[in-house]
Amino acid sequence: MMKKFVWLRWRNWSFAYKLIIIYIPLIVLPSVIGLVILTESYNQASKEEITQHSKVIIDLTADKIDTQISEYDDITLKLITTPEISQLLSKNPTNKFEQIEMQRKLESYVKPIVGEIDTKDIVACVFVTKDGRYVIGNDSRNDYFDSEQTFKNVINEKRGAPVWLNPHFFTINQKELKVFRVGRTIKNYAYQPVGIVYLVINSNWLENILINQVGPEVQLEVVDSLGQHVSGETLPFTEDTDEWSMVKTKYNNWSIVTKYSFDELYESISDMSRFSRGLIVICTLIGLIATYILVMDLIVPIRRMRINMNRGIKGVRPEKMIKFNGAKEICELNDLFISVMYDIYNLMEKGKENEKLKRKFEIKLLQRQLSPHFLYNTLNSIRWIAMIKKQNQIKGLVDALSRLLSYSLRNTDELVSLEEELSIIKEYVKIQKVRYQDFNFVIDIGTKIDDLKILKFLLQPLIENALIHGLSNIEGFGEIILSITMENKILYISVIDNGVGIASDRLSYIQDILNGESLDKHIGLKSIHERIKASYGINYGLNITSEVDKGTTMEVKLPIIRNGE
Known part of the structure; x- marks a missing residue:
């Protein structure tokens, strides 16, 4: 009999049923109490917030207008700074055919800059010189009044700065359109005016911004620096409950005048205050329980x-986590979380083992990616000596190569002594001096290195890179300095050359690859950088600095590892 009523026990109810009884009044109660107790202060704060919100919207409107004006100004700037256009307008056509040819060329220069020309956005682009008038797009019956001297003087007075003329109605394609005219003065290479260019822009863009940005309770008007109407609603000033404000744009000295009604903006606040008073008595007791x-x-x-x-x-083990009573769904969620933590804990243990295997594999893979063309260049050097000097110097070259090959084959340890690595570098330089004769190699050791150990063949690719990319194309005598220092338990090994250097854009590209910000892997230095990180950790690696015609510095940052560690 008792089992039939088990479902009546509160803790066996699902959370959805509990929400119906409890959650709704719990949400309503705090809101109602807060509204009733602080009605007046809340209303005042809300009014200030709404007013501030409206001002923010007006500021955003001004920003949108500035952005659109800037885009059109940029188009006119590109038109006057295109050398082909100024050169073409500097010519004096002698007949109708030359004028037609100038019109055709202007269209080919203008359309890639201006884009599509129609009556929805940019209506036309017009060039006016002392020798002619050229229209790309739609012309008006009265030539947009560009023959008036006043129109030209207004634009020429700005000496190349953009001039926005207030919108005017023109008949275009048998339709009345309200358009802006945005003009600049065009100058030749001698900075002498050769004419003017202006865009004819449909005024709908500004009207759409003013309409779409605010609600019906806010009215906007754009006026120029003289207070003349530009766009929007013409707002008569009235001293009533309406609020007035003005925001200036960055361009054109326009001002956005706003008027919004408090009664419409604050109507919802008044309704909420009245509603809260009616609910306070009913909800108080229910809310507390x-x-x-x-x-x-x-x-x-x-x-x-x-x-x-x-x-x-x-990192607490899952078996040490607590279980508790409460809403059915939360208890089930807690049990699921503990179960997931068991799975994560097991996966972490497996992941540690997999990570060790992965790191070994990555190190082996990076080692195999080291370029084999060094052996090819060495054999070429031997061939050149055999052809030019027959038997002179061949013995020393072959001995150096033999030591290099023996070093690479006999020692399979991942770490070698720094002294042994430097010895092999000297043999490598001895071989490369046969091919690149005009360079000097210096080892500058600023610390004790007797018992230091580093990765095998870590420095040879850096010397090779300095030779091939740094010194091979310079005029004069080259120099490579291998510097070794220690600071704050960190080993710094730098390869410095006085070669051609690396251009800033190319250097940024290489650094992006080293930092993993580019997917391009066709840079040998990336293999060195990844090998260091895979062996020592993410805090170590390769850093490159360079200056064109002054040289390049490649610095390797490594932990200090001594014999027996």
Whole structure:
């Protein structure tokens, strides 16, 4: 008999049913109490917030207008700075055919800059010189008044700066359009005016911004520096409950005048205040009871679950996490979390083993990616000596090569002594001096290196890079300095050359590859950088600095590892 009523027990209810009884009044109650107790202060704060919000919207409107004006100004700037256009307008056509040819060339120069020309956005682009008038796009019956001397003087007075003329109605394709005219003066190479260019722009772009940006309770008008109407609604000044404000744009000295009504903006606030007074008596008692029940059944279990999560993040083993009573869904979620933590813990143990194998594989793979063309160049050097000097110097060259090959084959350890690595570098330089004769190699050791160990064949690719990319194309005597220093338990090995250097854009490209910001892997230095990180960790690696015609510095940052460590 008791089993039939088990479902009536509160803790067996699903969270959805509990929300119906508790959660809704719990949400309503705090809002109602807060609105009733602080009605007047809340209303005042809300009014200020809404007013500020409206001002923010107006500021955003001004920013949008400035952005659009800047785009059109940039188009006119490209038109006057295109050398082909100024050169073409400097010519004096002697007949109708030359004028037609100038019109055709201007269209080919203008359309890639201006884009599509129609009556929706840019209506036309017009060039006016003392010898003619050229229209790309749609012309008006009265030539946009560009024959008036006043029109030309207004543009020429700005000496190349953009001039926006207030919108005017023109008949274009048998339709009345309200358009802006944006003009600049065009100058030749001698900075002498050769004419003017202006864009004819449909004024709908500005009207659309003013309409779409605000609601019906806010009215906007754009006026120029003289207070003349430019766009929007013509707002008569009235001293009533309406609020007025003005924001200036960055360009054209336009001002956005706004008027918004407090009665419409604050109507919802007044309704909410009246509604709260009616609900306060009913909701007070229900809210207090609901708060207590919800805290015990929902908030407390959530806090305990959060404690479990924090402990899991800190590495506490899953079996040490707590279980608790509460809403059915939260308890199930807690059990699921503990189960997931068991899986994560097992995966982490497996991941540690897999990571060790992966690192070994990556190191082996990076080692195999080192370029084999060094042996090819060495054999070529031997061939050149055999052809030119027959038997002189061949013995020393072959001995050096033999030591290099023996070094690479006999020692399979990942780490070698720094002294042994430097010895092999000297043999490598001896071989390369046969091919690149005009360079000097110096080893500058600023610390004790007797018992230091580094990765095998780590420095040879850096010397090779300095020779091929740094010194091979310079005029004069080259020099490579291998510098070794220690600072704050860090070993720094630098390869410095006085070669051609690396251009800034190319250097940025290489640094992006080293930092993993580019997917391009066709840079040999990336293999060195990844090999260091794979062997020592992400805090170590290769850094490159360079200056054109002054040389390049490649610095390797390594941990200090001594014999027996």
